[in-house]
Amino acid sequence: MDFLFQARQDTAPTSRYGKVKALKADANLFNFLMENGISSMEQLYEKVSAMNSGYYDLRGKIVKAERRLSVLNERLEMWAQYQKYKPVRQKLDKVAPAKREQFKQRHSADLALFDAAVRYLDTLKASDEAITPKAWRAEAQRLTAEKDADYLKMRDMREDIKAVETLKKTAERLASEGQPQRREEQER
Secondary structure, three states: OOHHHHHHHHOOOOOOOHHHHHHHHHHHHHHHHHHHHOOOHHHHHHHHHHHHHHHHHHHHHHHHHHHHHHHHHHHHHHHHHHHHHHHHHHHHOOHHHHHHHHHHHHHHHHHHHHHHHHHHHHHHHHHOOOOOHHHHHHHHHHHHHHHHHHHHHHHHHHHHHHHHHHHHHHHHHHHHHHHHHHHHHHOO
């Protein structure tokens, strides 16, 4: 690990801003290594692997929530459409038979949207799905809150992973540079 930090110092930027930024990154990295008890390359590789696994698990959870939210939003939109155009349909039922055709022509778009919503909701009923807009809204709000929290976790994880990956690459570079020197020493 000492060689690793020395190698990072050797490739440090020369500008003042670059030095401050690199120092902050090194301090964060050092704190990360200390917090996780990492003192060997094997532990570093295990931690990187575990972090990547956790990151992609979290990403999968977010994708699953987004898919469910998409379904819920579609259901809620159809329910809203049903509620919005229901009065138009009720008026059609009350219109005298002589004026019914004229009313249909005047409100054809509204009636088509109502019929589409009815068909959608009927397919849900046919598949034994309950029509529960309040429950859909509650689930959508819960999933949105969870998804937002998971996004924040993911963003934090991404920064840690980026720093640890940089450390890992530096270590691999040092290991590959050190191997020819060891061979030369062994040949002597």
